[in-house]
Amino acid sequence: MDDLDLKIESPRVRIAPSPTGALHIGTARTALFNYLFSKRYGGKFILRIEDTDLERSKPQWEEDIIENLRWLGVDWDEGPNPENPKEYLGDFGPYRQSERKKTYEEYIKKLIDQGSAYYCFCTPEELEAKKNYFMSIGKAPQYDGKCRELSGSEVKKNISLGKPSAIRFKTPKKKIVFDDLIHKKIEVDSSLLGDMVIAKNTSLPLYNLAAVIDDYAMQITHVIRGEDHISNTPKQILLYEALGIEPPRFGHLPLILGQDRSKLSKRHGAVSLKEYKKEGYLPEALVNFMVFLGWNPDTDREIFSMPSLIKEFSLEKCQKSAAVFNQNKLLWINGFYVRQKNIKKLTELCLPYLMEANLIQPVLESQKYPPVFGGETIRQKFLISESQETVDIDYIEQIISFYQERLKVLSEISELTDFFFKKNVIIQKDMLKWKTADDKTALDALKSAENILSDIKDWTQEKIKDRLLIEAQNFKTGDRGYFLWPLRVALTGKKASAGPFEIAAMLGKEKTIARIKEAQKMLF
């Protein structure tokens, strides 16, 4: 097909999040792109947890990352074992940076021994002053190389004196050019980089060095990451060269932006996968949405499942410019996937929300509470909290089916359907009146509905509909709303809902009539 395709064979790619917070939607998207790329070309996708920052790294965040990537269906071939995170799947562990000190030490020593790196004893104050100086004369603030030529004995002396130090890279001055998988040619002049700090000490590398060593150790062939790393890439290339290692290919994905076009972050609202999961977004919707932020298949098709993405995906079709996170489109895609779900599955997914709103409860004690959002919940019988009536799952299924095409996110279900489970509905009097109707018209409609419904013995949706529709026609020619609207409001208390026939059928004769009577009282 194209050049890129021909060259890619069994790639090894990775996502390397730090467990310092919940899985971010941007990280998830980068993971997804890596995953798709690896599957498209028959390679491996690796999850590497980067826990160098011991202060901020927490096991709970590692769990969150693992749980939510799996939930999305972005599964790794090598990485922490989800069943037992202490274990590493694959041949290239251990994945914990905190457990790889020995390896790092080897490389750092090598760099020092061969003269590619050196100890620097400059104090933060000194550095700050230099930085300010360079800034003041309009130059890039870079290290002036003061400790670069320190003799071996001086270094030894300083170390034995316990002087605080860092390890700097002797940045060679050259033009670095690399062929980005997405941006094509990128050129940087390394003389602008200065001698960067690559390690705090001989066993503690900083980000760029650690990434280089780990990617090499894991035989990563393609580093696909966010555009915010473009400026790290030339530095890493220099490190690869100093270490005598062939660098991998690099590809930099455009960033996701918030409404204000700055990098998507917490102040833009929900950014973690777990928040979206809790709100009731479906993983397939999130995947479909995320992939379209920076990629598109060159057709008018908007809906893609994971398998079809794997078939279609190509970095060639990735966008170069950043994309604003479009909440509305996500909502739309989610609604689409909700409508596609089979009703049993959808009901299962909605149950936790109904329980959380305390509308219903599981009957069996063995059934877990509180429910797990997005998890599996299989229950057969439920107790309606207010009335203590027991209902079958079919009953709930039926209710949810009325709302399937109205649901955008799962969490809306309780607000939409609460009147089925509550004893009384709260009705505002004026809401009962359709268009120009006065109290009397609304009252007449309700009375008439009550009479008709009271006569129905065979309480089925079809019967109810047939009878009511005839009356609706007669009640006021040309606008059935005068008859139907007050009825629907009497039953639901809501301006918007499913139709009155199906609602009446579900509510049962007794409750239906009772609610109609209640509503009539307001109009006397």
Add this chain to the structure above:
RNA sequence: GGCGCAUUCGUCUAGCGGUUAGGACAUGGCCCUUUCAAGGCCAAAAUACGGGUUCGAUUCCCGUAUGCGCCA
């Protein structure tokens, strides 16, 4: 401040020298309809600016502007 990256409807995007600049979300209108959805139809809506190159630039090159990112 330096360096880097980017720039097509409000948003996501198609386009890879000649198109009535296409699609989707959102918006507005109409149809269907008791309401809300869903669905159908229609409308409004974009090539940042300035130079080149070319018979011809949204497309290629160079500036400018703007935005974003990184460094410290």
